[in-house]
Amino acid sequence: MTRHIRLAAAFCTLLLLALLVNATRIQVFQSRPYDDNPANRRQTIARYDQPRGAILVGGRSITGSRDSGEQLRYERTYRDGPLYAPVTGFASQEYGTTLLEHSEDGILSGTDEMLSPFPLWNDLTRAQNPGGNVVTTLNPAAQKAAYDGLGTRTGAVAAIEPSTGRILALVSTPSYDPGTLSGNGRTANRSWARLNADPDKPMLNRAVRQTYPPGSTFKVVTAAAALDAGVVTDLDAATRSPDPFRLPGTSTTLTNEGDGCADAPLRSAFEWSCNTVFAKLGVDVGVRNMSGTAEAFGFNDTGVRIPFAVSPSTFDTSVDRAQLALSSIGQYNTRATPLQMAMVAAAVANGGQVRQPYLVERTTRRGGETVSTAGSSRPVRQAMHPATAVQMKELMEDVVTEGTGTNAAIPGATVGGKTGTAQHGIGNSGTPYAWFVSWAQGERDMEPKVAVAVVVEDASADRSDISGGGDAAPIAKAVMEAVLGL
Structure with missing residues (x-):
């Protein structure tokens, strides 16, 4: 009898082992497939079982969390949602995350291993860290000035600090309230359907995800290329540019909206945006040098992240001479985001150096301890010779003091700018895009403090007006004044 008991005990022990x-195989070695199985709602429930971390602007949280009392407990809330939507994106229980909410999701949701001093312990105990915070580089006054300036018009504004690449403002209109998408009920479903059906595309981030023909604002790049290549050595010497200018190899002629552009010196051609002069300069500089300068400014770079992805701005490198002429005045296949054109203005203001733009200053734990910082290790490119940058600053200042950009002048500050009215549509039938790019330096500042790019899609620009100074320049002025504290 004792023998049978021992056998039964041994068998039970084997079963237990x-x-x-x-259990060890499933919970340790096969835990990942079970965790990632769509049918497993534990991770989703745990994700929304605690408040999400905050996104901060100027030391103030622009996001929060609301206890819904449901199984997916906490829903995201937004303060001044439409104002900051092009930065935050949305965090939805139903539709996922976008923009900063997506790129910094690990920090905000508490799943990033850097938030825990003992990651292995968390893995064993399945403990979850409180969500961390994301501190942005935005200047709240500049952001508000850009948003108010655009108002009900369709367009975008990007502003950066030239010496560092810190993004000070990023606005896109029309906008939307991300909070309407936070939950998973019928309200969120209706908002999602409405926003996606809206022909004005309020969820499109025009500042970084939409490219436009930059028009005459691209003449900053062309002028820099001409000076660097030695095609122009004297800002006040005649350029031998006929008006009209026949595109090489074609019977098509290019004209100007105003008079006085024939053989105009670079200084006056830049002030009054002479298409014929810059088209010929682009041809004289050549595809190789024009492409090299454009790419040094950031065109054709597919890897820009701020930290979310930015649509690449493009300059076609496989063009004939006629197409190069059009490309050099910001038409043909040349396309740019407002952020890219802000980088162009910033490079002029920063001695020719291009600083990679960034939006996140640092990330922190909920208690405030720093997890990571940004900006210091970012690469720097030289877009033009420092001497060329000095000349370009002079040209841009002339545009504001006596050219097409006088609407951007700020008492008590030095301002440089370039206007542009970009044609588009079949046969250029669309309402022109109004552009303005600029930089500003206060009278007590040692260096320029802000560079701005503004595009207005539905500007009521008169086709006889050769610039976007009437629609876009006042918006840029308001942003620059906000940064300078004027």
């Missing part, structure tokens, strides 16, 4: 081995 088998259960333990199987």
Whole structure:
């Protein structure tokens, strides 16, 4: 009898060991497939079981969390949602995350291993860290000035600090309230359907995800290329540019909206945006040098992240001479985001150096301890010779003091700018895009403090007006004044 009891006990022990081995196999070695299985709602429930971390602007949280009392407990809330939507994006229980909410999701949701001093312990105990915070580089006054300046018009504004690449403002209109998408009920479903059906595309981030023909604002790049290549050595010497200018190899002629552009010196051609002069300069500089300068400014770079992805701005490198002429005045296949054109203005203001733009200053734990910082290790490119940058600053200042950009002048500050009215549509039938790019330096500042790019899609620009100074320049002025504290 004792023998049978021992056999039964041994068999039970083997069964127990088998259960333990199987449990270990499932919970340790096969935990990942079970965790990632769409049918497993534990991770989703745990994700929304605690408040999400904050996104901060000027030391103030622009996001929060609301206890819904449902199984997915906490829903995201937004303060001044439409104002900051092009920065935050949305965090939805139904539709996922976008923009900063997506790129910094690990920090904000508490799943990033850097938030825990003991990651292995968290893995064993399945403990979850409180969500961390994301501190942005935005200047709240500049952001508000840009948003108010655009108002009900369709367009975008990007402003950066030339010496560092810190993004000070990023606005896109029309905008939307991300909070309407936070939950998973019928309200969120209706908002999602409405926003996606809206022909004005309020969820499109025009500042970084939409490219436009930059028009005459691209003449900053062309002028820099001409000076660097030695095609122009004297800002006040005649350029031998006929008006009209026949595109090489074609019977098509290019004209100007105003008079006085024939053989105009670079200084006056830049002030009054002479298409014929810059088209010929682009041809004289050549595809190789024009492409090299454009790419040094950031065109054709597919890897820009701020930290979310930015649509690449493009300058076609496989063009004939006629197409190069059009490309050099910001038409043909030349396309740019407002952020890219802000980088162009910033490079002029920063001695020719291009600083990679960034939007996140640092990330922190909920208690405030820094997890990571940004900006210091970002690469720097030289877009033009420092001497060329000095000349370009002079040209841009002339545009504001006596050219097409006088609407951007700020008492008590030095301002440089370039206007542009970009044609588009079949046969250029669309309402022109009004552009303005600029930089500003206060009278007590040692260096320029802000560079701005503004595009207005539905500007009521008169086709006889050769610039976007009437629609876009006042918006840029308001942003620059906000940064300078004027």
